[in-house]
Amino acid sequence: MDQSEELSELISGIYDAALDASLWKEVVGKAARFVGGPGAAIFSKSPVAANGNLHCEYGTDPHYRQLYFDKYLALDPATTGQYFADIGQPIAISDLMPYSDFLETQFYKEWVQPQGLVDFVSAVLDKSVNNAAMFGVFRSEREGIADDEMRARMRLIVPHIRRAVLVSGLIDHKSAEAATFADTLDGLGAGICLVDATGRIVHANVACQVIFDAGDFLSAAGGRIVARDVKINQALQEVFAAAGSGDAAIGTQGIALPLRAADGACYVAHVLPLTSGARHIAGLAYAATAAMFIRRAALDTLSPPEVIARTYKLTPTELNVLLAIVEIGGVPEVAAALGVAETTIKTHLGRLFVKTGAGRQADLVKIVAGFATPLIA
Known part of the structure; x- marks a missing residue:
């Protein structure tokens, strides 16, 4: 092979x-x-x-x-x-x-x-x-x-x-073990829609039908899926067509496509091809080439460490040392916890002082504490 x-x-x-x-x-x-x-x-x-x-x-x-x-x-x-x-x-x-x-x-x-x-x-x-x-x-x-x-x-x-x-992650596999493919889709909380290569809807579960009926960010027009956003709509049509050519053809398309409702709510769509492997049987049964999964998305919020790293342009290692200084304490303790030499920690600590403007370790602790969400539970 x-x-x-x-x-x-x-x-x-x-x-x-x-x-x-x-x-x-x-x-x-x-x-x-x-x-x-x-x-x-x-x-x-x-x-x-x-x-x-x-x-x-x-x-x-x-x-x-x-x-x-x-x-x-x-x-x-x-x-x-x-x-x-x-x-x-x-x-x-x-x-x-x-x-x-x-x-x-x-x-x-x-x-x-x-x-x-x-x-x-x-x-x-x-x-x-x-x-x-x-x-x-x-x-x-x-x-x-x-x-x-x-x-x-x-x-x-x-x-x-x-x-x-x-x-x-959207599928409850335990509850779906004895169900048919359609029954599995209909019982899921996420919106699921089976489509052919032209975007024609061949099956939509209850949650997906509710989305279409609202006619907000996604709707069914002429029996086909249409996204309100022009660019997203084009991307969907392209990924549906690619899915018809097999698993490899779909590539990176259709992974976490962003969808935004009129009220600002965020959703995300994932497209799974149904043209190969065990999925081919389900695809043939419904004359479908792809399944689109739609779910409500969590807010895209940066973690406190990520905000700190971006603010002071810290490398991953520098951020790791900074968090350890806050959580553990002095250089000997941090070196022991991270399994490196004290001289290595001192080198990174010096770079942290330069990048953050801090003059001592206590100042580093204050900087971290100044961010909205505490790093230590």
């Missing part, structure tokens, strides 16, 4: 997993092999609360997996930088800090090295004020640190994983 065939099969499996959660582990394993690593995971974590959750994994050690969430997440020097990365952008350790510094951390010496790992390339799938959902692939000593080919392969599949994860 050449790369194009492998990619096509993988993308098809990714989208099947959006509707059948039992397929995720197998799909994540295939994604790891395609990108070039022994293991991979879909997970979420917070740089503020230093906690997280594993949603799906393949090829990771159960013992070290538990250790990470129990102890080493708080010591992981990559967490803050991963959270602030652009959605969908592959990020390796060397993108966040000098690799030589990473080798000196407690996290590397006690958690990474014992497993024979050398790198981890992640991409943000979605984020909230305090949390980020990510997909990442590990690199072992055999594969070496991340290279351009690995990054390129990540870019090929991350948009599809993101779409599948976002759609999967």
